[in-house]
Amino acid sequence: LVKDLEAITHLPCETLDHHRVPLWVNTGLMVDVTRSLERGAEGVGLYRTEVPFLLRDRFPTEEEQRKIYREQLQAFHPHPVTMRTLDVGGDKSLPYFPIEEDNPFLGWRGIRVTLDHPEIFLAQVRAMLKASEGLDNLRIMLPMVSSIAELEAAQVLIYRAFHELLEEDFTISLPPIGVMVEVPAAVYQAREMAARVDFLSVGSNDLTQYLLAVDRNNARVAGLYESRHPAVLRALIDVVQQAHSQGTTVSICGELAGDPGSAMLLVAMGFDVLSMNAANLPRVKAVLRSITLEQAEELLLQVRDLPDAESINHCVQEALKKSG
Numbered sequence: 001l002v003k004d005l006e007a008i009t010h011l012p013c014e015t016l017d018h019h020r021v022p023l024w025v026n027t028g029l030m031v032d033v034t035r036s037l038e039r040g041a042e043g044v045g046l047y048r049t050e051v052p053f054l055l056r057d058r059f060p061t062e063e064e065q066r067k068i069y070r071e072q073l074q075a076f077h078p079h080p081v082t083m084r085t086l087d088v089g090g091d092k093s094l095p096y097f098p099i100e101e102d103n104p105f106l107g108w109r110g111i112r113v114t115l116d117h118p119e120i121f122l123a124q125v126r127a128m129l130k131a132s133e134g135l136d137n138l139r140i141m142l143p144m145v146s147s148i149a150e151l152e153a154a155q156v157l158i159y160r161a162f163h164e165l166l167e168e169d170f171t172i173s174l175p176p177i178g179v180m181v182e183v184p185a186a187v188y189q190a191r192e193m194a195a196r197v198d199f200l201s202v203g204s205n206d207l208t209q210y211l212l213a214v215d216r217n218n219a220r221v222a223g224l225y226e227s228r229h230p231a232v233l234r235a236l237i238d239v240v241q242q243a244h245s246q247g248t249t250v251s252i253c254g255e256l257a258g259d260p261g262s263a264m265l266l267v268a269m270g271f272d273v274l275s276m277n278a279a280n281l282p283r284v285k286a287v288l289r290s291i292t293l294e295q296a297e298e299l300l301l302q303v304r305d306l307p308d309a310e311s312i313n314h315c316v317q318e319a320l321k322k323s324g
């Protein structure tokens with residue numbers, strides 16, 4: 001089996017009837033990049049910038065960040081690299097920037113933190129833009145957005161950083177800007193968000209946690225964290241439709257994309273890109289190459305009105321068995 005997976009590393013990810021599904025990867029460290037390239041990834045759908053921040057005992061300077069980001073962009077060039085702005089708070093806290101709250105997942109996290117600290121956001125965006133000079137494969141993505149006002153405030157800061165750098169004589173272009181759909185409010189405003197950005201990307205880890213009100217890290221309720229819960233699937237279907245109604249591409253970068261059975265459903269829903277941990281990429285590709293788009297669509301039709309995750313999971317397992 002391992003040999004079979006290796007054999008398809010440099011073949012495109014497409015269904016039997018030639019429907020292309022670009023498979024991208026989620027990265028954080030340089031080792032992820034090497035591993036991803038070896039596995040035939042076509043881009044980075046989520047570079048978690050908080051990872052290099054976690055490895056230090058203070059905020060990295062703009063110049064330190066520029067170097068780290070440059071390495072990522074260069075290693076993947078000419079493939080696109082989607083850099084997410086700092087997503088701390090919730091389960092990710094920096095030792096030198098402690099956030100103590102009773103309810104961290106509903107508290108100060110993601111874009112909320114960086115909009116309250118524009119100096120952190122601007123330094124990071126400036127570092128990303130400087131790093132992209134001459135490469136032009138940068139995309140910027142905003143985490144935990146729950147209103148249009150937050151999105152617009154972040155866009156204003158990005159434009160500001162961009163214009164500052166033009167005045168400082170950097171030769172850069174404005175990168176595509178995207179927003180993560182990972183809180184329920186963003187699902188219901190996906191159309192308005194899609195109209196204002198270049199791409200959407202669903203963060204299904206947080207979206208599942210918030211839709212089901214199940215802490216993604218709490219073992220006691222782990223049994224309730226159903227990644228194929230009917231409510232989750234319905235939200236995903238809606239997001240794709242709303243994004244496409246605005247001509248905006250939509251990807252998914254949560255763990256769901258790296259699960260072969262779920263990947264079939266995501267392809268049928270119309271996701272334009274699946275982004276996953278490099279470790280899962282070969283298996284997802286093998287499964288997608290073994291089915292037709294029509295088979296995936298039939299599976300989605302079969303499960304979309306089922307009442308619970310258990311019956312959905314059963315159908316998906318059966319379809320996986322059939323695909324070999």
Ligand code: PEP
Nearest residue numbers: 182203204205206253254
């Ligand atoms: C997500 O929430 O699905 C996601 C991709 O982001 P993270 O896991 O870093 O919160």
Ligand code: MG
Nearest residue numbers: 182203205206
């Ligand atoms: Mg998230």
